[in-house]
Amino acid sequence: MMLRPWWGGKHRNTAMPSAGDTLYDACMPQREFERIERLKSWFGPTIAPDVGIGDDAAVLHPDGPVVVTVDAAVEEVHFRRDLISWSDVSARAIEAAVSDIAAMGASLRGVGCGLLLAWTLPHDFDDASFDALCEGAQRAAKRVGAVIVGGNLTRAAAVTLTTTAIGRARGVPLTRAGARIGDVVALSGPVGAAAIGLRALLLGRGEEQVFAPFVHRWRHPHARLDVGKTLVAKAHAVIDLSDGLVQDAAHVARASGCAIHVTARAIPRLDDHERVAALLGEDARTLLLNGGEDYELLATGPREAFDESWTLVGSVEAGEGVYSDDEPTRRLDGPECGWDHFSAR
């Protein structure tokens, strides 16, 4: 059995051709097959001998429960090509997907684990950019300890990088639904920084030195597999912060049937958070509470579940919703509570 990852590609094209073209035209020209060969040469060496191989599909040999997730990064929705390099886009897409694995306390290392990368690329996507995508994906896979076992390559008008991550559960997977009244609420790291970085980039100010650590947080998120695994059999509920602290805390509160109270001044943030937010004309507190894409973990559990790498920011109480406690108590989640600001369209 050969040890190489598998790559597929569906080739039909139903786009109405111009006169003289073939109707049911291959959407994957010859060079796309060359690209599949390139993918194999990029990702082939990552394959561990125990992974096995498929060709219409990949074969994995899990030795226990598996944790699976899928996540898409879409050009003009999740990124713009003028804001981030192709190498960083593909790494970021993998980290964002793997963040969900981290939030379950699961691992991507060892038998039964792997990543599938389904990429749609425009017809004129050039080879250097393609290699950059491969390099970034390879780098991220290495960082998270995962092997790329296969994927799919197809043409589309926009770049879409869809990552399926198959991890290995450690013990009982951590969910959003286990928060208990009396739990503390803890964060694995600073929030609001990626949102500031993105805003600086969108305003064309990403090159200014003062924004550099914030831009770095948006461009280079790291799935917190390292701290996620420390929570297994200790924490009661965990979620990764992709949508912003309040919105993700609201998911935990809803799933667990309780309320979450946070102390805004306790929320970890980068040095200069307030000053830098002001430079952009933004409200620092709003960015802290609602800025997304930091990919830190929010967890609830008994105080002793959290070592010194965590910051305690609140508590789980009876009721429903998300509240701030360091001013007259105010509900933060829901459209009527300031949160609609982010869903405005």
Add this chain to the structure above:
Amino acid sequence: MMLRPWWGGKHRNTAMPSAGDTLYDACMPQREFERIERLKSWFGPTIAPDVGIGDDAAVLHPDGPVVVTVDAAVEEVHFRRDLISWSDVSARAIEAAVSDIAAMGASLRGVGCGLLLAWTLPHDFDDASFDALCEGAQRAAKRVGAVIVGGNLTRAAAVTLTTTAIGRARGVPLTRAGARIGDVVALSGPVGAAAIGLRALLLGRGEEQVFAPFVHRWRHPHARLDVGKTLVAKAHAVIDLSDGLVQDAAHVARASGCAIHVTARAIPRLDDHERVAALLGEDARTLLLNGGEDYELLATGPREAFDESWTLVGSVEAGEGVYSDDEPTRRLDGPECGWDHFSAR
């Protein structure tokens, strides 16, 4: 642990807003959360008690090797909304992905199996169309015996339906690489029909009764899980026919290090194949050899591996490439051999 599928959605939007908009604007408005609830109500009942549940991710409990594949169906590339209903698009996307599971002789039934659906939808995609996507996905999942365990919903300019299928290997999975000299080559059903159906649709003639069985083949492919499983421990190599007989046979020949010879007149086809191709001004033989998307299986092995549901169409020989034997022997694969016709761009 609650038994419901998990659905994610990344919400940031880096598209430069018009004046007055929020910059880091949620790409998933409130109603998208309603849509996730809709998805749960559509797909929740399919969850078997042994599947388990994630929320940042889904948890599966495989009891042996798993077979994983991912496949994307992209609007304007793989389908056009004027050629097929939304319900049939989503069913078709699942069948196409599952076809790769069928080609491995694997199953989607039972513990450890499931589908993840990552859908990108335009902002103005209406609720009735969304429900139609759900209905079709539910119908296809039921047909292939799979549970939908999660997915991802995000906004994009075009509809892209990306399906990850996680199956359960039966014995040693069947690959493309095992064909041996002396094997017979067999097909599980007719080919060239979906290509005729698509061509009729593209020419605006899909409603004509004579094309109905062909249009049906394009719109309603069925992954051949039923015959795939009969090949385990019997066939030597298997592939599903997504790209056309010659191209897919060439994959087997290349992976196995041998040549495949086919007898064109033995290839199973729908009644009227020749007449109907002529009505469209197409070459019937070319459609038979190169028309894709029938999702039948091509397998090689000893003659006794194949029961009466299979049609023997050729043999595995020393050498390389794909040849037709019922005229002066001619190589069929490769750009110099008439196959370039389909990859012209």
